[in-house]
Amino acid sequence: MGHHQFDVVGIGNAIVDITSREDHSFLEENDLVKGSMTLVDAERSAALYEVMAPGTESSGGSAANTMAGLASFGSRAGFIGKVREDQLGEVFRHDIRAAGVSFEVLSVSDSLPTARCLVVVTPDAARTMSTFLGVSSQLHPDDIDTDLVSSAKVLYCEGYIWDVDITKQAIRKAINATKAAGNQVSFTLSDSFCVERHHAEWHDLVDNTIDILFGNEAEICSLYETDDFDVALEAVRGRCPVACLTRSEKGSLIVTADDTIEVAAVPVDEVVDTSGAGDMYAAGFLHGYTSEMDLRTSAELGSAAAAEVIGHLGARPEIDLAELAARLVD
Amino acid sequence: MGHHQFDVVGIGNAIVDITSREDHSFLEENDLVKGSMTLVDAERSAALYEVMAPGTESSGGSAANTMAGLASFGSRAGFIGKVREDQLGEVFRHDIRAAGVSFEVLSVSDSLPTARCLVVVTPDAARTMSTFLGVSSQLHPDDIDTDLVSSAKVLYCEGYIWDVDITKQAIRKAINATKAAGNQVSFTLSDSFCVERHHAEWHDLVDNTIDILFGNEAEICSLYETDDFDVALEAVRGRCPVACLTRSEKGSLIVTADDTIEVAAVPVDEVVDTSGAGDMYAAGFLHGYTSEMDLRTSAELGSAAAAEVIGHLGARPEIDLAELAARLVD
Numbered sequence: 001m002g003h004h005q006f007d008v009v010g011i012g013n014a015i016v017d018i019t020s021r022e023d024h025s026f027l028e029e030n031d032l033v034k035g036s037m038t039l040v041d042a043e044r045s046a047a048l049y050e051v052m053a054p055g056t057e058s059s060g061g062s063a064a065n066t067m068a069g070l071a072s073f074g075s076r077a078g079f080i081g082k083v084r085e086d087q088l089g090e091v092f093r094h095d096i097r098a099a100g101v102s103f104e105v106l107s108v109s110d111s112l113p114t115a116r117c118l119v120v121v122t123p124d125a126a127r128t129m130s131t132f133l134g135v136s137s138q139l140h141p142d143d144i145d146t147d148l149v150s151s152a153k154v155l156y157c158e159g160y161i162w163d164v165d166i167t168k169q170a171i172r173k174a175i176n177a178t179k180a181a182g183n184q185v186s187f188t189l190s191d192s193f194c195v196e197r198h199h200a201e202w203h204d205l206v207d208n209t210i211d212i213l214f215g216n217e218a219e220i221c222s223l224y225e226t227d228d229f230d231v232a233l234e235a236v237r238g239r240c241p242v243a244c245l246t247r248s249e250k251g252s253l254i255v256t257a258d259d260t261i262e263v264a265a266v267p268v269d270e271v272v273d274t275s276g277a278g279d280m281y282a283a284g285f286l287h288g289y290t291s292e293m294d295l296r297t298s299a300e301l302g303s304a305a306a307a308e309v310i311g312h313l314g315a316r317p318e319i320d321l322a323e324l325a326a327r328l329v330d
Numbered sequence: 331m332g333h334h335q336f337d338v339v340g341i342g343n344a345i346v347d348i349t350s351r352e353d354h355s356f357l358e359e360n361d362l363v364k365g366s367m368t369l370v371d372a373e374r375s376a377a378l379y380e381v382m383a384p385g386t387e388s389s390g391g392s393a394a395n396t397m398a399g400l401a402s403f404g405s406r407a408g409f410i411g412k413v414r415e416d417q418l419g420e421v422f423r424h425d426i427r428a429a430g431v432s433f434e435v436l437s438v439s440d441s442l443p444t445a446r447c448l449v450v451v452t453p454d455a456a457r458t459m460s461t462f463l464g465v466s467s468q469l470h471p472d473d474i475d476t477d478l479v480s481s482a483k484v485l486y487c488e489g490y491i492w493d494v495d496i497t498k499q500a501i502r503k504a505i506n507a508t509k510a511a512g513n514q515v516s517f518t519l520s521d522s523f524c525v526e527r528h529h530a531e532w533h534d535l536v537d538n539t540i541d542i543l544f545g546n547e548a549e550i551c552s553l554y555e556t557d558d559f560d561v562a563l564e565a566v567r568g569r570c571p572v573a574c575l576t577r578s579e580k581g582s583l584i585v586t587a588d589d590t591i592e593v594a595a596v597p598v599d600e601v602v603d604t605s606g607a608g609d610m611y612a613a614g615f616l617h618g619y620t621s622e623m624d625l626r627t628s629a630e631l632g633s634a635a636a637a638e639v640i641g642h643l644g645a646r647p648e649i650d651l652a653e654l655a656a657r658l659v660d
Binding site for chain 1: 379
């Protein structure tokens with residue numbers, strides 16, 4: 001790859017997570033589907049917050065988490081997302097910059113509030129998310145600086161952002177600029193329900209645009225409408241150059257046209273909160289990939305970063321991932 | 331004690347904590363005195379936040395933490411404090427109610443923002459705090475509902491709130507109402523620098539008003555202007571009915587006119603963050619005290635609650651303290 005100002009630039013929802021621990025009964029009582037991400041309106045968000053236990057707030061957003069992970073690995077990462085000039089927006093902007101991620105977070109003074117995601121963590125460490133997108137749903141194609149986007153080796157796109165038409169247009173603009181500059185596009189399927197909502201478009205995207213695809217078992221099965229992971233794996237093979245399929249404690253598979261690389265999960269003493277596991281896997285993989293490590297090593301960095309983040313509450317790393325990488329690659 | 335609607339009502343600053351982990355060099359570079367609480371203005375708060383690492387937000391405030399602890403023990407606790415109708419105010423109000431604490435948190439729509447405390451946790455688990463009081467400095471005597479205050483067995487006052495003249499008047503009003511109703515007043519010295527600022531008034535308060543005093547070694551030494559803890563201990567003896575003196579890993583001493591009860595600290599695997607240790611000690615003690623347990627058992631509940639809170643980041647309990655108490659008292 002030639003000279004690039006950034007290793008990876010991510011586009012995604014700019015969200016502050018409000019996390020509480022709840023019993024499983026809380027999910028039933030509040031009609032929540034365990035493990036899913038549901039978009040909610042302001043009213044539903046407020047009503048759900050009302051009945052939640054005391055929480056902690058921390059910056060989130062899938063692609064933003066991945067960029068924070070990349071910066072922790074020492075990659076040059078940028079993020080494009082939109083917050084309001086309110087207190088949660090201030091928190092989001094502070095945290096991503098303090099994590100070492102570049103770019104302007106776009107902030108506006110007169111609009112919907114900054115996005116919030118109510119994250120319910122059950123005793124089995126599963127996280128169930130209800131997201132009120134707020135101003136994050138107003139990322140506009142005009143907000144995309146194509147010069148900046150095309151200065152990254154790899155663009156990272158969050159599937160979640162496909163849910164709103166205007167933000168989808170913004171991401172399409174970024175994808176086109178990336179391709180025009182001869183750079184690569186990576187994409188995460190985000191959530192199996194999200195995949196269901198965008199089947200046709202995403203098939204086309206995988207076949208014609210994406211260079212590196214990330215998805216877990218449920219997501220890739222949803223994309224190819226099968227219950228059989230092996231069927232889904234063969235379905236995606238060769239449709240894009242690299243597909244990274246994650247399987248929680250069963251590790252991950254890197255699928256290319258003519259190879260399947262199996263990488264074990266890194267054992268964890270106690271899984272506290274699975275939030276951010278997929279995001280950190282993508283961070284580790286993309287750090288390795290843009291540093292021209294081989295696919296296996298890249299995936300191993302992904303596994304290690306995922307293991308770190310599921311050992312504590314919250315979706316961003318608590319340790320310096322560059323040190324973790326140094327230990328692994330030695 | 332007769333019929334009371336509440337066991338304890340607390341008055342204090344209504345604060346959201348923004349916590350980050352930093353190296354010791356951060357303290358020097360930013361002129362912070364380790365272990366202290368410093369009041370800062372909006373500008374200094376913003377400048378310090380700018381250089382802090384990514385943080386997590388959670389509700390705090392010393393007396394508010396204690397009330398959350400009391401509710402977790404199963405006591406009927408109330409809180410009086412003031413937030414603005416902004417996002418951090420919403421977080422504070424949600425969290426204290428969700429913790430099971432009653433009373434209206436006063437909220438105003440047009441004023442300074444909700445108080446924030448920038449909490450820096452160093453690798454030795456010490457916490458250094460910079461507090462921008464915001465609207466919390468505007469708790470007014472008119473905000474004190476004396477009927478409510480006097481319906482509690484014990485009023486709990488935070489020394490910190492003495493720093494602002496109008497809030498001091500508010501707390502004096504609450505103290506007078508409590509005394510007039512024949513109920514008891516408890517008071518925490520909060521911080522040794524805070525003690526220095528209010529020497530004369532607090533001597534008078536201890537001698538004539540306070541029924542239960544809480545303080546750590548540094549604070550009680552500061553109150554009696556001595557470096558010798560034993561001198562301070564004898565100085566406070568008999569000046570108020572009960573003085574609870576906490577000494578971190580050395581446990582605590584309950585000092586009455588003619589007795590000294592020594593209670594060991596509860597061992598902790600790893601001390602992560604000492605935030606809230608004093609607040610939880612007070613919660614445990616007051617839970618026992620208002621449940622008519624003896625002084626030793628009350629202090630043991632305090633030690634157990636303090637041990638729980640220093641084992642994790644954040645100043646409020648992560649477990650049900652009523653279960654902890656049940657195990658201890660059995």
